[in-house]
Amino acid sequence: MKTKLFSLLIVLLALSLSVSVFAAPFDPETFVYVGGAGGPQTLDPASSYDTASGEVIHQIYDNLFEYVDGELDNIGPMLATEVPTVANGLMSEDGRTIRVPIRQGVKFHSGATLTAEDVRYSFLRGMLADPAGGPMWMFFEPLLGVQTMRSVIEMAGGSGDFAAIDEVDPTILRKAYDLVAATIEVDGNDIVFHLVEPYPPFINILAKGGSWSAIICKDWMVANGDWDGNPDTWAKWYDLAIEDMTLYDHANGTGPFKLETWDKSGAQVLFSRFDEYWQGPASLKSVVIKNIPELATRQLMLRVGDADAIYVGQEDLPQVRSMPDVTVIDGLPQVTNTVLFYSFTIPVEGNEDLVGSGKLDGNGIPSDFFADVNVRKAFNYSFDYEAFLQEVALGAGVTPVGPIPQSLPYVNTEQEYYSNNPAKAAEYFKKAFDGELWEKGFEVGIVYNTGNNTRKTALEILEYNVESINPKFKVNVIGLEWATVLDKLRSASLPVFVMGWVMDFPDTHNFAVPFMHSTGTFAGYCGQGLIDLAKVEFDGLVEAGIKATDPVEREKIYFELQKRYVDLAVGMPFMEATTHRVMRDWVKGFIYSPAYSAQYDYYTIFKEQK
Amino acid sequence: MITYIARRLLFLPIVLIGVTLLVFVAMSFLSPYQLVSAYIKSPEELKNQSLDDLVRKYGLDQPVHVRYVSWVKNLLKGDLGYSVSANMSVTEAVAKRFPATIELALFAIIPVVLGGIWLGTISAKHYNRPLDHVTRTFAIIGWSLPDFVFGLILLMIFYGVLGWFPPGRLSMWADTVVLTGDFVRYTGLNTVDSLLNGRPDIFWDSVRHLIAPVITLSYLWWAYLLRITRSSMLEVMNKDYVRTARAKGLTEKVVVNRHVRRNAMIPVATVSGSMVLGLLGGVVIVETVFDYKGIGLLTATGAQQLDYTLILGTTLFYGMLLVLINLVVDVLYAVIDPRVRLE
Numbered sequence: 013m014k015t016k017l018f019s020l021l022i023v024l025l026a027l028s029l030s031v032s033v034f035a036a037p038f039d040p041e042t043f044v045y046v047g048g049a050g051g052p053q054t055l056d057p058a059s060s061y062d063t064a065s066g067e068v069i070h071q072i073y074d075n076l077f078e079y080v081d082g083e084l085d086n087i088g089p090m091l092a093t094e095v096p097t098v099a100n101g102l103m104s105e106d107g108r109t110i111r112v113p114i115r116q117g118v119k120f121h122s123g124a125t126l127t128a129e130d131v132r133y134s135f136l137r138g139m140l141a142d143p144a145g146g147p148m149w150m151f152f153e154p155l156l157g158v159q160t161m162r163s164v165i166e167m168a169g170g171s172g173d174f175a176a177i178d179e180v181d182p183t184i185l186r187k188a189y190d191l192v193a194a195t196i197e198v199d200g201n202d203i204v205f206h207l208v209e210p211y212p213p214f215i216n217i218l219a220k221g222g223s224w225s226a227i228i229c230k231d232w233m234v235a236n237g238d239w240d241g242n243p244d245t246w247a248k249w250y251d252l253a254i255e256d257m258t259l260y261d262h263a264n265g266t267g268p269f270k271l272e273t274w275d276k277s278g279a280q281v282l283f284s285r286f287d288e289y290w291q292g293p294a295s296l297k298s299v300v301i302k303n304i305p306e307l308a309t310r311q312l313m314l315r316v317g318d319a320d321a322i323y324v325g326q327e328d329l330p331q332v333r334s335m336p337d338v339t340v341i342d343g344l345p346q347v348t349n350t351v352l353f354y355s356f357t358i359p360v361e362g363n364e365d366l367v368g369s370g371k372l373d374g375n376g377i378p379s380d381f382f383a384d385v386n387v388r389k390a391f392n393y394s395f396d397y398e399a400f401l402q403e404v405a406l407g408a409g410v411t412p413v414g415p416i417p418q419s420l421p422y423v424n425t426e427q428e429y430y431s432n433n434p435a436k437a438a439e440y441f442k443k444a445f446d447g448e449l450w451e452k453g454f455e456v457g458i459v460y461n462t463g464n465n466t467r468k469t470a471l472e473i474l475e476y477n478v479e480s481i482n483p484k485f486k487v488n489v490i491g492l493e494w495a496t497v498l499d500k501l502r503s504a505s506l507p508v509f510v511m512g513w514v515m516d517f518p519d520t521h522n523f524a525v526p527f528m529h530s531t532g533t534f535a536g537y538c539g540q541g542l543i544d545l546a547k548v549e550f551d552g553l554v555e556a557g558i559k560a561t562d563p564v565e566r567e568k569i570y571f572e573l574q575k576r577y578v579d580l581a582v583g584m585p586f587m588e589a590t591t592h593r594v595m596r597d598w599v600k601g602f603i604y605s606p607a608y609s610a611q612y613d614y615y616t617i618f619k620e621q622k
Numbered sequence: 623m624i625t626y627i628a629r630r631l632l633f634l635p636i637v638l639i640g641v642t643l644l645v646f647v648a649m650s651f652l653s654p655y656q657l658v659s660a661y662i663k664s665p666e667e668l669k670n671q672s673l674d675d676l677v678r679k680y681g682l683d684q685p686v687h688v689r690y691v692s693w694v695k696n697l698l699k700g701d702l703g704y705s706v707s708a709n710m711s712v713t714e715a716v717a718k719r720f721p722a723t724i725e726l727a728l729f730a731i732i733p734v735v736l737g738g739i740w741l742g743t744i745s746a747k748h749y750n751r752p753l754d755h756v757t758r759t760f761a762i763i764g765w766s767l768p769d770f771v772f773g774l775i776l777l778m779i780f781y782g783v784l785g786w787f788p789p790g791r792l793s794m795w796a797d798t799v800v801l802t803g804d805f806v807r808y809t810g811l812n813t814v815d816s817l818l819n820g821r822p823d824i825f826w827d828s829v830r831h832l833i834a835p836v837i838t839l840s841y842l843w844w845a846y847l848l849r850i851t852r853s854s855m856l857e858v859m860n861k862d863y864v865r866t867a868r869a870k871g872l873t874e875k876v877v878v879n880r881h882v883r884r885n886a887m888i889p890v891a892t893v894s895g896s897m898v899l900g901l902l903g904g905v906v907i908v909e910t911v912f913d914y915k916g917i918g919l920l921t922a923t924g925a926q927q928l929d930y931t932l933i934l935g936t937t938l939f940y941g942m943l944l945v946l947i948n949l950v951v952d953v954l955y956a957v958i959d960p961r962v963r964l965e
Contacts, residue, residue: 051709278801282801308911315782502673
């Protein structure tokens with residue numbers, strides 16, 4: 013009996029070995045990417061606003077324009093045949109009318125042929141659907157001067173304060189539709205956009221990398237139960253839950269890959285090559301994007317060759333650098349900025365864990381603590397930017413010179429910025445609150461989101477340096493769950509917090525609004541004091557910056573905004589991070605673009621063994 | 623016996639209502655703005671959108687009792703809500719992930735129970751002799767070794783070095799066949815479905831993916847069962863009726879198998895019940911290390927992302943499972959020990 017069992021075991025092991033040897037030979041036509049930060053939320057371009065969803069949409073759909081070789085300053089046509097400019101007559105002199113000729117003969121995966129009506133439908137359908145928290149504000153702002161469809165309904169004479177859209181009078185809904193529809197017209201084979209004001213980055217918003225401007229097929233959408241273009245029925249598809257949207261887990265684009273399946277329970281997406289792709293078929297026949305949270309498992313898959321590329325966090329890069337047959341490409345520029353924000357008006361009541369006594373008595377801080385520019389400057393001079401960059405971020409980035417990342421245009425890289433300078437910090441702390449602060453001291457809680465150890469270390473550096481200046485100064489680094497951070501952001505009750513911002517489109521305006529405008533995201537989180545300051549110091553310039561079409565004029569405006577932001581120490585930008593990719597040596601044709609939310613553009617990639 | 627089972631079944635809805643109430647009350651301590659973090663994944667989604675709008679959209683501004691009643695109404699219609707972390711309805715998520723866990727549990731349960739009892743019996747039979755020491759050391763190591771460490775060691779050796787037992791449930795080629803081909807899903811169990819589809823290659827591939835997690839689970843649970851069986855056996859071995867059996871001249875094999883082991887099985891059955899529940903409820907660490915997409919990994923991910931609809935759904939599911947498995951364990955008591963039946 014024992015002999016039989018032993019023989020059986022040997023046979024099983026032999027079989028196992030043979031299967032493992034022959035099951036997964038090098039396959040030059042299949043690419044496997046294993047991520048670790050979560051799968052897509054949706055495949056619908058109208059609601060997609062996360063990088064994992066953008067990764068999938070990028071492979072399936074095309075846009076009107078693309079960044080040639082991934083370069084931000086080199087836009088070329090994609091589904092359009094020309095890039096509109098004033099010079100070629102496709103953009104009006106005032107920059108408010110933009111004509112886009114649409115490429116002919118392009119096929120969708122369904123077999124249908126692309127028309128100008130498909131392009132118009134793609135944008136109209138997205139704007140009318142306007143999922144909450146989605147990306148459609150990028151069209152509303154240039155085309156209608158508002159942020160949401162709710163605001164368009166207000167423009168049409170309705171109340172924007174409705175709980176459900178069926179509460180709104182149908183005649184108002186029709187007027188709202190007319191307002192939106194009038195912004196995009198079909199003229200023969202062309203699409204004509206009518207902008208409310210000149211909006212220099214509008215072409216960027218339409219370029220590849222922006223999942224929100226992917227072109228979809230109208231007939232296919234209608235056949236699959238979506239809006240049919242009827243001006244009186246659009247509200248039925250307004251702000252649906254993402255899983256109720258037609259393109260949530262279905263897709264039909266003109267891109268180089270077709271969606272085979274999105275296996276949500278297995279956290280993987282399978283693509284197959286679209287052989288009729290208008291730019292010619294891709295080298296890869298199949299692409300698989302998987303998500304495996306455990307780094308060790310991902311590393312083993314890369315080592316064995318079951319994965320062609322994997323996600324590795326910056327802090328774990330040293331683990332893969334020495335792996336044989338693995339390429340690490342790092343130092344890839346991103347358009348992002350990580351900033352320490354100060355709240356100018358902090359609620360004191362119920363916020364004792366962060367503001368202590370709520371008074372300037374050495375045991376807390378008053379509500380207007382960071383409204384004093386001297387305090388903000390003192391904090392900015394207390395951070396060791398260089399040590400953080402080299403020792404914590406392992407050199408993966410640069411120190412900012414203001415709120416706008418240096419990889420964008422109109423940034424004054426010569427702008428004098430803060431450095432670790434205890435003497436200057438002490439000087440400003442002494443000036444603050446007419447010297448009272450220096451005499452009495454303070455205690456404040458500064459917050460990061462739990463799990464982000466890089467940010468935690470940054471705050472610990474600040475804590476150490478501030479406390480070294482005066483023994484009466486007490487800084488408490490506090491980790492809060494992301495959920496709690498959101499809760500406190502709503503009431504602007506975090507005195508100091510860290511947050512990062514990644515671009516949607518490569519234009520300075522995409523950073524100027526959230527960081528400096530009184531209606532921007534961070535003004536809302538930093539209290540009335542900042543809103544009031546922004547109205548005086550920034551709003552006019554931010555609004556002038558986006559309307560200006562002359563590059564010289566724009567540069568002047570944004571240089572001034574940057575100077576004011578730095579001089580007033582509104583926040584403490586401390587890191588413009590770079591990114592990296594980890595792949596097997598046999599992966600070739602990788603093109604990087606900071607504009608892509610996708611880790612890889614699989615169209616250009618091919619595999620070649622040494 | 624039937625009355626006993628019926629009485630236990632009557633407890634089922636009470637337990638379930640209790641479970642839902644407990645979880646909902648716990649959730650009610652979170653503010654709507656904390657709950658909204660389950661729906662937005664990054665600051666990107668906060669751009670030009672107020673948190674209040676998001677709270678209103680997802681109905682998180684409703685009082686907790688309104689949300690509870692609405693949830694129970696949907697529950698009665700078979701709708702457990704939508705899980706944002708799983709990107710599908712909770713019912714669908716549980717239905718899709720549970721077969722994977724069942725498959726892992728089925729493959730693990732036989733070696734775990736038989737191996738644990740066998741090792742425990744050997745240890746008791748050779749009490750304080752070298753074999754006992756060896757098995758006890760084996761048990762202590764198994765119990766002390768964190769499962770993620772043991773799992774990673776297995777993964778490194780048998781996948782990273784030898785390439786035998788890969789992570790996941792299927793290899794990429796097999797996954798492609800199962801997801802995109804004419805492969806018919808009957809049970810959700812890859813081993814069973816592959817045989818029903820006439821694909822022995824996929825069957826073998828799924829077995830290869832099960833071996834390492836099964837070994838990990840087996841070793842951890844062997845240690846536990848070995849200790850229980852051993853101590854229970856040692857206790858029974860000193861009973862009068864065992865001495866009587868020996869005095870009657872029965873062989874040691876008969877004494878152990880018929881008189882000792884059977885009576886020592888009651889605590890083992892109890893432990894096995896909770897062990898089955900543990901396996902069916904999902905083994906989070908093992909599923910994470912081996913990227914085995916079962917229900918444990920699903921629940922853990924949901925909890926990390928504050929996906930309260932999923933947490934409620936899976937907690938309810940566990941509640942049902944717990945009651946049913948306890949019922950099975952109670953019936954097993956009656957089978958093993960006739961005195962329970964008489965009571």
